[in-house]
Structure formats: C-alpha cells, structure tokens
Amino acid sequence: MNESIIKPENLVYRRTPVLTDNVMHYCPGCGHGTIHRLIAEVIEEMGIQEQTIGVAPVGCSVLAYNYLDVDIQEAAHGRAPALATGIKRLKPDFFVFSYQGDGDLAAIGTAETIHACNRGENITMIFVNNGIYGMTGGQMAPTTLEGMKTSTSPYGRDIKMMGNPLKITELLAQLPGTIYVTRQAVYKPALVRKCKTAIRKAFENQRLNKGTSFVEVVSNCNSGWKLPPVEANKWLEENMLPMYPLGDIKDVK
C-alpha cells in the first residue's frame, strides 16, 4: 500500500476511538455492531468519554462493555434502568445510558423501564428491538410479531394464546417523564445517519435535565430469524416496520 495517501485531507472514514479494539462476537449482519458504533461516535463527538457511564444488559449485547470504551456496568436481566437511575442520581454531572434488547427491556424489565421513564430519569435509554431472544437461541420475545415463528412459538405466535406484540415505545411516550421518544433503524445507510442524529439528540438532552430520552432501534436477527443478512433486512422492512413504524413519537421542545 502506498502510505503516502494517508493524509488528513484524504480521510473518508475513521474508526472512533470510543470503540475498543476487541473483535465483536455478533453474527454477521447483526445491527448491534452498527448501533454500538453510533453510540461510540456520539460520545466521541460530544467529547464526553470521560464523563459517561454505560449500563449493559443481559442478552446478545451482554458483552457491550467489551466494545464501548467508557466506564460501564453490567446489569442483571431487565435491571439496567434501575442501575442507570442509581448512577445518575449519585453522579448527576455524568452522561448515563442504558442499552437493552426487547426481552430485557420489555419483558423481564418492564417495571424498571416504565418507572425510570415515569420518574423522568435524566438518562438515555437505547432499546434494540429485533422481536426475538437472540442469545438464548431464538425464543419468543414480547415484541415478536403475530404469526412469527420462534423456538418457543414454533407454529407462529398465536395472539390468543401468547398475547400481543408489545409496543412499549408508544407506551413510554405516554409518560410525562419522557421528553424524547423515537424509533429508528440501521439497516440502510440513510437510516444509520438518521439513527445517529437521534442518539446524539438523546445524549444532548441530558444537558437539559428535563427527562428521559428513549431511542428504539428496530433491528434484525439473522440467526434467530433464520435468514441471510440481506433477506433479514428485507424481512425487517416488510414485516417489522408496519408494526413498529419509524420516526419520532414524542419530542418535547
């Protein structure tokens, strides 16, 4: 390689130093890596790496703490908003974020999620929704779509027997404690850029100290959905988005 082309003016992309050098364990095509990068880039661009404390979940992103180069705590399944509450209350000058999947945030941790948002904890909550439990091998999640096959709904999710997909983000938007509630995706470059803007705003909001900022990212699970990455993204667009439409749900000015 001609080293002489490595000049600042030729730079088109640089990996943010807020990501560690660890190789991510995520499946090829998984959205987690992109979402991690966006968070890391936002932290870098805001210059808050030394004033940020994160909370990692249980689920596929349990090892998020190995990739995000900020001080970070690993929570029990569903409890990330409670940890984040404890951190933010005791370190109000810090930027605090939680990162959770759908099982973590919308099933086992529903109470912690709702009450953190209802108290208007001045934190950023990142919610990655792929409608399935990835890490444990593809079981039904609270956000699994009607008729969707998982290892615990092998004949498709039967609403009468298994209940309805939970639109927790819309539910949280009803709470006076939330100031910014949005649903984003990262399966297309344009959406990645939009998602980053949303995450940036959700972090910037902590400076305002007005309430909780909540970013849902509709994502994929190639392994759990049993689809190759490109088909998984197509399936996401055709099936997930009608149920979980993208865009801001609440933005208190």
Place this chain on the structure above:
Amino acid sequence: MKELRLMKGNEAVAEAAIRFGVDGYFGYPITPQSEILEHLMAENPYPKTGMVVLQAESEVASINMVYGGAACGKRVMTTSSSPGISLMQEGLSYIAGAELPCLVVNVVRGGPGLGTIQPSQADYFQSTKGGGHGDYRLIVLAPSSVQEMYDFVGLGFDLAFKYRNPAMLLADGVIGQVMEKVEVDDYKPRWTDEYIKKSFPWATTGKNPNQPHVIVTSLELDSARQEQVNLRIQAKYRECEKNDVRFEMLHCDDAEYIFVAYGSSARICQKAIEMGREKGIKVGLLRPITLWPFPTQILRELSYKVKGMLAVEMSAGQMVEDVILATENRIKVEHFGRFGGIIPSPQEVVTALETKIIGGK
C-alpha cells in the same frame, strides 16, 4: 459528651445513615421498617449532606439502584423486611459477584410468604448462607439494641468496603420498633468524588485517559477464569472469617450452660439468665454479633467447658445448626424458639433450658 436522642431502631438506622455520610438510599415501604424511608424523607438530607433518598418502584429496583451507585464507589444502602429482602436476592448475588460494597438492612418479620408483620428471626438461613444463587456470603451484623442499629450502619459500611462485599444488618421487628436512648455522632462529610476516584480503581468514576475503561460485571464466561473469580471471592471470605468475627459474652466465666442468641432474643436471654441464676442455674450468654462470619471458634472452646447450649431464636431452628457444627456433638445442643411473630418470654426460655438441656437426655 455525645448528643443523646430517644429513637426507634428504624429511625436510628436512618439517622446514622445521614450522619455517617452515606451517599444514597433507595428503598420501598414495607412493615415493620417503613419508618426508615419516612425518617429519611422527613429529614431531607440532600440539601444538608448531599445524600440522595429515593423511593423505588420495588425492592428489585431498590437493590439494583444500589448496584448502580455502589459500582460508582459511593456508599449506598437499602432497607426492607423479609418478603422484600427475598425480592432482592437476585441483586445481592450480582452485587456479591461484581464484588461491590453496600449495606442492606433487614428488619425481619414472620414468614413464610406474606406471613405476619410481627417480629421474627426466620431469615437467618437466607442471610447467612448466601440467599441468592451462586457461592457467596453476606457479612451479617445482628444488632440487639437501638444503639447498635445506629452503630452498625457505619460498621456495616466499613466491613462492606473492606471486603468489597454486601453487608447486612439482620434486625427484627422488635429492634426496629422499640424506642431507646441513642448516642448519635456529629455529621461526617461524604467522600468526595476525588477521594473515591483515587481510592477505588474498581469503580466506574469516568474513564481515565490512557487507561483501560472500568467494567463492573459478575460475568466471566471462561470457566477457568470464572473459577479464579470464585477462588478470589472465597479467599476474601476466609480473611473475613479470620479477622472480623464479633460476639459478646455474658456470665460465661462460671457457666455450665450457655444460651446462644442474637438480636432481641439475646435481650430476652439476659433476663432469663437473671431468672435462671436466681434458681441456682449457672447459665451465660454467647451473643453472636456477626452471624456471618459465625463465632464458631469461641463456641468450640466453650463446648469443652460447659454441659449444654440452648440456641434461642424466633424461628423453627436455624442458627442452632451452626451451633451444632461448632460444638461438634461434644455437648447437648437444642433449639428453643417461637415463631409466627410470637416473642418468647424469659420464663419460657428458662423452662426450655431446664427441660431440653438440664433435664433432657
């Protein structure tokens, strides 16, 4: 001369927390300890000391808020009573696994289930044998007076930070509700963020430039490394057993029989000793102050000198198992207790000693 106050045990815990310089309290109301949260809210320490007090949505949330604060190197605590403490077991296991210090107060009520709001000591197993999943212990202090409810808040935090492990005050409804005279300390300042950052490199206090970020976790998927984690934690517990066993002895010098009792049962036994000695029974009291680590060694030594021991506890017989283990079947050891919220009278205790130990086979 220290300031004297007349207080309930529960209020003493709250007052001690404020004066000791605790950073955060997260709790959920439950009888018979709701006065702790009420007292803290009424005192409103935040403008005075910076101590955060927050009512959580559940005990599950409380203990996880404690986790978040403890992982920042702050002195944080929660309090509850038996059913609420059951809900905290998950969080306590994670806190012990992540090797974080914190203080939990359990003002025990009768169980199982919703049980009763009356006093009990039936959470001994849960408190001293781990309680949640995995190999871990809590450092358990058993106050038997309102003064000790006050004093053990600071002691509990000191031990928790010494071993980076959760500490528990195992009280009961009697000690929580009774009013007694308490000597209170002057207000101590909370630790500064600078002090915490310097003193606790394991805490998430914001990444230091050019240093690895701090990860607080109990997860280690590699079995060989997870075994090392467990060995390190167990080594810490052996140190604690060696250095921090606490107990009190009363009339043990000439004793032929020993009551082993903690908390309010120890108070009842004091009266039972008077009554017994009036009848000519040479009986003393060994009061464990740390229930874990348990005063095994002193009980073993006493078992060479006395004829029998009666474990008096408001349970169906829990601590008695540790007394039997300590005394190695050398002497007769029996249990006497009432449960369901009934507090035994000193007369009942003396009668139990006479029938189960002195007269027993």
